[in-house]
Amino acid sequence: MAKVEQKVLPLSGDEAVAYAVKQCDVDVVAAYPITPQTIIVERFSEYVANGEVDTEFVCVESEHSALTCCLTAAATGARVFTATASAGLALMHEILGVTSGCRAPVVMAIVNRALSAPINIHCDHSDSMAERDMGWIHIYAENSQEAYDSIIQAFKIAEHPEILLPTLVGLDGFVLSHTLENVNVLPDETVKNFVGERKFPLVKNHEGKMVPFKLDPENPVTIGPLDLYDYYFEHKRQQEEAMKKAYDVIKRVHEEYAELSGRRYGNGLVEPYRLEDAEIATVCLGSTAGTVKAIVDELREKGVKVGLLRIRVFRPLPMEDIVKWLSDKKAVAVMDRACSFGGIGGPLFHEIRHVLYDSPGRPPVVNYIYGLGGRDTPPNLIRQVYQELQKIAETKRIEQLVKFIGLRE
Amino acid sequence: MSPEYKGWKEIPIAGVCWLPSTEYKTGDWRTYKPVWDSEKCVRCMLCHIFCPEGAIKWNSETDEMEFDYDFCKGCGICANECPKDAIEMVLEGKE
Amino acid sequence: MAEWKFTAKDFAQIPERFSPGHRACAGCGPAIVMRLIMKAARGPVIATNATGCMEVVSTIYPYTAWKVPWIHTAFENVAANAAGIDAALKALKRKGRLKYEHVDVIAFGGDGGTYDIGIQALSGAAERGHDFLYVLYDNEAYMNTGIQRSGGTPLGAWTTTSPAGRVIPGKTQRKKPIADIMVAHEIPYVATASVSEWKDLVLKARKGMEVEGPAFLHVLAPCPRGWRHDTSKTIEIARLAVDTCIFPLWEADNGEYKLSSRSKVIAAKPEMKKPVEEYLKTQGRFRHLFKPENKHIIEEIQKEVDRRWQKLLKLCGIA
Secondary structure, eight states: OOOOOOEEEEEEHHHHHHHHHHHTTOSEEEEOOOTTTHHHHHHHHHHHHTTSSOOEEEEOSSHHHHHHHHHHHHHTTOOEEEEEOHHHHHHHHHHHHHHHHTTOOOEEEEEEOOOSSSOOOSOOSHHHHTTGGGSOEEEEOSSHHHHHHHHHHHHHHHTOTTTOOOEEEEEETTTTTTSEEEEEEOOHHHHHHHHOOOOOOEEEOTTSOEEESSOOTTSOOEESOBOOTTTHHHHHHHHHHHHHHHHHHHHHHHHHHHHHHOOOOTTSSEEEESOTTOSEEEEEOTTHHHHHHHHHHHHHHTTOOEEEEEESEEESOOHHHHHHHHTTOSEEEEEESSOOTTSSSOHHHHHHHHHHTTSSSOOOEEEEEOOGGGOOOOHHHHHHHHHHHHHHHHHOOOSOSEEEOSOOO | OOOOOOOTTTSOGGGOOOEEGGGSOOGGGOSEEEEEOTTTOOOOOHHHHHOSSOOEEEETTTTEEEEOTTTOOOOOHHHHHOTTOOEEEEETTOO | OOOOOOOHHHHHTSOOSBOTTOOOOTTOHHHHHHHHHHHTOOSOEEEEEOSSHHHHHHOBTTEEOBSSOEEEOOSSOHHHHHHHHHHHHHHHHHTTOOOSSOOEEEEEEESIIIIITTHHHHHHHHHHTOSEEEEEEEOSSBTTTTSBOOTTSOTTOOBTTBOBOSSSBSOOSOOOOHHHHHHHTTOSEEEEEETTSHHHHHHHHHHHHHSSSEEEEEEEOOOHHHHTOOGGGHHHHHHHHHHTTSSOOEEEETTEEEEOHHHHHHHHOGGGOOOHHHHHTTOGGGGGGGSGGGHHHHHHHHHHHHHHHHHHHHHTTOO
16 A cells, blocks of 8 residues: 555644544544543534534533443444543543443543542543553554544554454643644545444354344344353453454554554554663653653763653553563663552553563663653653663662652652 | 353353343242133233233133243232132142 | 234233343342333334343343343443434434334333432433433332332332331432423423333333433332332232322323323322322331331321322323
């Protein structure tokens, strides 16, 4: 496939997401407004009101109902999308597990925002990190362009008959959602053909027939039964299997899309930046990577061998890629925009450290918790991180495993 | 009565049920059993209508009320509602 | 109600769509409601249940009693389930991807999942005008978790969380007028029904399916375990609830109230209205009310019933 011609539009992250959804021929969108996701639903409502999309837009009365409606609409055979943030995601929490358990391919944009209390509308990753274990695929975008690209890819990943796992795409609240960027958009036809039509795998129903997995009076299925201790475990193992298969599907979809758009984000799972010969490295998610890359370039000019590993896909956790890129480093700093209270560090730190425990190099790994509640992350903070990493690499000693940076003591 | 336990690779995804409830016989729950008197019965259908199990059928060809003892739990609603006392609840084993 | 003419024998020949082999208790009122309403379906149906007795007994994995497509997600959101299914059907139909002319969507919720935790989703779905029938099978407590009180539990009733103790004799609050709340939502069709008046119930269910937009059917369905009565008395007790005007039968077409079935007869012949005691004495959950120190509660109940009955008569343009 040849790279297609794209036009450049000035879009904010939220607008880019809405635009992507518009192009994907989504059947049902059920959503509830919450800052900083509001622009997504507002823009999409305009598309609906102007007849630019043929979508049933349901203005539900809560986020819990938003995800519920998406789940049952997907079970009925529709392509669905929703978006939320922070408290809205927390309210939906129960249904996130149900959506994954019912294998409904819902695509959801999370405009990452801090959880309460106190209430805060600005960026951090605590909202989606609290949903790590719910059986959803997590993709984190560095910029609005990637948010646009990832939403389109998400439909194809989630709806893949061997996956059928709901997928969330995280974009940083206000930093990306409300900032204008030049976004390259694919032509409508290209996107429509790329995502294609939903396919339904066959399942055995109670009549003993193999029928398409959807709510269809002609071929009835019962979804969401009561499991006792004799089968729940097996059903959960099935979800884990889908996660295992997701690595390949995500990489393939990423590659297929890259051929059309000309844009790649590493191998789709992780994006290494100047890591090949790096001696020390940081790891982070989302928009902070942009700042880190700038500092990496600055330090490289000075001859310091630094690099960054941006995690694009957090679930399923790309263990192989993380080990491949970080095992031989002299020191690694994981930057967390979320904190697991009482957990000795943030969630990303826990995962990276655990994955590197058995790696051949087993580098020292430290944690920097930053940016909670939208606390600005200026370049100096990153310089500080690399400085301290250098010291750890030289002295081979960790003075403080977990540090809060950008915090007023 | 439980089907032989299957592994995670053999069962459908999403908890989709693969057996009809009719494979699970609830008839062994009961203590009392309804006994039907064809002579007294006026085929009003109330026993069929009010049975929580749907265990009483009307055979339109033979014009008989058929009691499915595989599923009857012996609640006694049919006997209580029958306007003609055509159903008697008898202790299981003593009919 | 629906203009559907059939005899009991016709009805008996309709196939069961809620199969035997489900694990409801012997004499279960709600199970009868499920069976009857599923028989009343007029064409393709997608059903959905809130967590509760009927959901649990009908789908203990790997068995299912549902012969129609069915989904359960959580406790408080069956109305949102229905809304999602309705939205998908509308979208698929518009895009030419639905092979049916019409599919009826039926949501079943218990009193727990409707009066209390489910009311938000129900209210939202009603306001948005989705095309579905919501059936509330009311056994007047959270029965599946062990007979705890709900907003639908009547005044004075014993439940495990409103026990009849030395200081507090049962539930001190009145039953929430859920059907009137739904009429206030100005949806096209709201009706009450009793499992004892089966034809009235079936016709109202069919009407609810036929109506375009939200329809709400409140069905009284006694629970022998929770109400403490013999399993054989389920229908008899449901009938008494109607005859004492504790649970009057009516329907509201676009907000216009109209009495139905036995309640209509009682309105015309008030001497047929039975005193509440006749209903209360049949159930163990009211037994404590017959102690001398609690007798005043029975009077309170009678007064409440009479007040609501008079109010209903006025709404129906009678009295």
